[in-house]
Amino acid sequence: MAQGESCRYRCREMRLPTGEVALSLEDARAGLDALVVPARGAVLESFGVRDGAHGRRELLFPAEHFEQGGGAPVLFPVTGRSLCDGELGSYRHRGTVRPMPLHGFAHSLPWEVVAADADSRSAFVTCALAASEATWAIYPYAFRLALTYRLRDGLLLLEAVVENPGPDPLPFHLGYHPYFRMPVHPEGDRRRCRMRVPSAATWELANLCATGRRLPMAPGTAYDPERALGEETMDRVFADLRPEPDTGRVVCWARDPDAEITVAVEYDPETFPVFVVYTSPAGPYVCLEPWTGLPGGLGDDTPAGQGARRVPPGGRFTSEVAVRVTAGR
Numbered sequence: 001m002a003q004g005e006s007c008r009y010r011c012r013e014m015r016l017p018t019g020e021v022a023l024s025l026e027d028a029r030a031g032l033d034a035l036v037v038p039a040r041g042a043v044l045e046s047f048g049v050r051d052g053a054h055g056r057r058e059l060l061f062p063a064e065h066f067e068q069g070g071g072a073p074v075l076f077p078v079t080g081r082s083l084c085d086g087e088l089g090s091y092r093h094r095g096t097v098r099p100m101p102l103h104g105f106a107h108s109l110p111w112e113v114v115a116a117d118a119d120s121r122s123a124f125v126t127c128a129l130a131a132s133e134a135t136w137a138i139y140p141y142a143f144r145l146a147l148t149y150r151l152r153d154g155l156l157l158l159e160a161v162v163e164n165p166g167p168d169p170l171p172f173h174l175g176y177h178p179y180f181r182m183p184v185h186p187e188g189d190r191r192r193c194r195m196r197v198p199s200a201a202t203w204e205l206a207n208l209c210a211t212g213r214r215l216p217m218a219p220g221t222a223y224d225p226e227r228a229l230g231e232e233t234m235d236r237v238f239a240d241l242r243p244e245p246d247t248g249r250v251v252c253w254a255r256d257p258d259a260e261i262t263v264a265v266e267y268d269p270e271t272f273p274v275f276v277v278y279t280s281p282a283g284p285y286v287c288l289e290p291w292t293g294l295p296g297g298l299g300d301d302t303p304a305g306q307g308a309r310r311v312p313p314g315g316r317f318t319s320e321v322a323v324r325v326t327a328g329r
Contacts, residue, residue: 009122020040032151039111043071047060058184059180061284080237088207093140109134129144131144147161193257195253199224233279237295252265276291
């Protein structure tokens with residue numbers, strides 16, 4: 001593996017105690033490092049920041065399996081749950097009802113490492129997942145999903161490409177489910193942590209799937225402007241995210257005032273019109289999740305306006321999400 005720009009950027013292969021191969025990325029100047037496990041759904045297993053005063057701080061809540069909640073799983077070809085004829089975990093494809101796991105299957109399958117390197121501009125690893133016998137039984141489409149994790153200029157970038165090599169339009173959803181530690185400080189107080197989501201509305205859910213109806217948020221319940229997380233537990237699907245006027249990108253963030261660390265997720269609202277925040281009493285984390293579409297929107301009989309993205313035969317879909325870590329007050 002390589003390193004670049006007088007060793008600012010590094011990429012190396014390592015083997016975990018489980019025997020799995022992992023790819024480690026480092027931006028030494030920014031004090032950032034990331035660890036990707038291709039065999040485990042190309043999951044971002046670890047993401048950390050270093051500073052002179054505190055050493056390394058892990059920013060992701062750990063987990064060995066997606067069901068435990070941890071790391072930063074990839075959601076594909078659905079985000080959230082599917083619903084067909086009142087039955088969760090299923091969708092209709094050309095008249096046939098098929099099963100579909102929560103958040104799809106990409107997080108539970110091994111991915112192929114396509115490239116991993118570092119140069120003077122970045123350190124990166126690209127993993128890919130393509131249609132197989134395992135996917136065809138529940139998702140009868142030809143597809144290829146390539147995801148690049150890249151450390152560049154103090155940012156962690158998630159660059160995805162969905163390609164359709166088949167003869168039919170390819171419906172899909174894509175999303176990310178990062179479990180950010182909140183609080184970051186081991187003795188921090190979650191109630192004091194703060195969050196900002198520039199939205200004043202949510203999508204109504206029924207049976208954990210979107211109805212297509214927007215609901216205005218009651219005074220004092222929105223996170224725009226920022227406010228403390230407090231004791232609230234949520235699984236909230238935000239609508240109508242407002243981009244920054246100077247960049248045109250949405251910026252959602254969570255901050256631990258005791259650790260003096262802010263983690264922000266930045267993205268194009270046209271690409272990811274849905275944003276989910278999930279917290280649980282099961283762990284000290286907050287999930288900041290950009291999604292390309294609403295839960296329950298993959299099937300042929302999905303209500304108008306809630307359908308999946310569609311890539312034409314021979315076409316491709318590209319996207320980028322940036323994670324920015326800021327230390328200090």
